[in-house]
Amino acid sequence: MDDRRLLSSNDALPGRAGLWLLAILTIACALRLVGLASAPPGVNQDEALSAWNAWCMLREGRALSGEPWPVFHCRNIGDYPTMSFFYVLLPFQAIGGLSVFTTRLPAALSGVFAVLCTWHVARALYGERAAAFASAALAIAPWSIFLGHFGTGASLGPLQAVLPLSMLLAARLLPGRSGEDAPPVAGWALAAGLTFGIGTYGFHSLRLQLPLTLFLLVALFPSHWRRVISSPGGLRATLLLAAGFLVTFGPMAWVSFTDPDSLRRWQMTRSGPTARRSRRSHAWYSSAGRCISCPTSSSCAETT
Numbered sequence: 001m002d003d004r005r006l007l008s009s010n011d012a013l014p015g016r017a018g019l020w021l022l023a024i025l026t027i028a029c030a031l032r033l034v035g036l037a038s039a040p041p042g043v044n045q046d047e048a049l050s051a052w053n054a055w056c057m058l059r060e061g062r063a064l065s066g067e068p069w070p071v072f073h074c075r076n077i078g079d080y081p082t083m084s085f086f087y088v089l090l091p092f093q094a095i096g097g098l099s100v101f102t103t104r105l106p107a108a109l110s111g112v113f114a115v116l117c118t119w120h121v122a123r124a125l126y127g128e129r130a131a132a133f134a135s136a137a138l139a140i141a142p143w144s145i146f147l148g149h150f151g152t153g154a155s156l157g158p159l160q161a162v163l164p165l166s167m168l169l170a171a172r173l174l175p176g177r178s179g180e181d182a183p184p185v186a187g188w189a190l191a192a193g194l195t196f197g198i199g200t201y202g203f204h205s206l207r208l209q210l211p212l213t214l215f216l217l218v219a220l221f222p223s224h225w226r227r228v229i230s231s232p233g234g235l236r237a238t239l240l241l242a243a244g245f246l247v248t249f250g251p252m253a254w255v256s257f258t259d260p261d262s263l264r265r266w267q268m269t270r271s272g273p274t275a276r277r278s279r280r281s282h283a284w285y286s287s288a289g290r291c292i293s294c295p296t297s298s299s300c301a302e303t304t
Contacts, residue, residue, distance in 0.1 A: 017128045021119055024132065028115045028139035032108035032148035037101040039149055047151040049076055051103040054089035072201070072255045084201045085153035100151075107155035111148035114159040115139045117166040124169040124176040153203050160199040160206055164213070167192035171237060174217065175224045184228060184237035193244025200252045207256060211249060 043051075049064075053074065056064045063074035063086070073080045088106045096102040115135050123131035138144050138158070147155040168174045171188030196214050200207045218225055228234040 017123075017131075020128075020132050021116075021135070024119070024135050024139050025112060025115060027136075028112045031140065031145050032111050036104050036108055036149060037099070043100055043103070044150065044152070047100075047103050049079075049081070050085055050089065050152050051093075051098060053081075054086040054093055055098045057086060058090050058093050072252065072259070082153055082201055082204065084198075085156060088156065089151075103151035104149055105151075107151050108148040110156045110159040111144055114144075114162055117159065117162045120166045121162060121169060124174075157203050157206065160195075160202045161209065161213075164192055164195040164199060164210065167195050168217070168241075171241070173228060173237060173241060175221055183231060183233045186233060186237045186240050189237035190240040190244045193241040193246075194248055195244075197245045197248025197250075197252070200249050207252060211245075214245065 053063050053076070056062055057069065062068050063070055063083075065075040067074050070083055073082055074086075085106070089103065092102040092105055096105075115138050118138050119131045119135040122134040144158060147158065165174070167188055169176055170185065171192050172182050172184045173189055173192065196210050199210045225238070229238055
């Protein structure tokens with residue numbers, strides 16, 4: 001199969017493609033933003049921990065465990081969550097305060113942007129009809145809508161998975177339906193590498209998914225990559241892609257192999273030594289006076 005063109009057919013949409021995209025994005029926004037603070041009712045415990053970690057960092061420069069500006073993970077009560085969603089929450093809380101709405105708003109917006117990126121990827125690979133179908137399917141998919149109403153790091157997963165592909169296509173480093181002979185764009189190539197690497201700081205499964213995706217994209221289209229490297233500016237763009245990925249993913253890979261806590265999940269209710277460590281950690285949080293909804297933390301006590 002020619003890897004320069006994945007599909008060739010008459011796939012133009014009736015009417016203007018931009019109007020179709022606008023309609024799909026409007027539906028995606030409505031399904032995610034309407035009733036955001038009330039559906040589902042209440043706050044999931046993971047949402048509460050996400051919001052409180054970000055709030056502590058915003059007010060005191062520390063996670064709720066007392067760690068100053070952690071990068072890879074922090075200590076929760078028996079859990080070691082990744083940090084990217086907490087940092088994403090910071091500007092929303094700085095503007096709108098601590099609330100259910102500000103906790104879920106980044107998840108909702110990331111879902112909308114995932115729909116937009118899906119349109120771009122599908123259109124570049126398969127054309128307008130496929131773009132409309134793929135983006136509409138993601139916009140109305142029940143699991144996608146649920147993630148848009150769920151303020152945790154997992155909700156950023158769809159965007160973190162599809163955004164690097166969109167940037168690779170913008171950099172003209174993937175075989176698409178058009179622009180095969182156009183020179184690669186170095187800036188977008190660097191952005192794609194950074195996005196692949198930074199995405200691994202999100203939900204734990206992305207540490208495997210994103211590197212494996214990049215590897216398979218190279219392994220499945222070897223002739224395409226040989227053409228890219230031999231084209232004007234292609235070697236530079238490819239090196240920037242690799243550099244952006246290695247600079248960001250390298251530290252995460254090292255921590256994942258050397259720090260067992262970086263892979264420890266969902267141990268709040270286990271018995272044995274882990275549970276005892278969890279209880280000691282909980283006691284330490286309270287005694288340290290750091291942000292665990294206790295009045296000894298002066299700056300955060302204002303919110304209780």
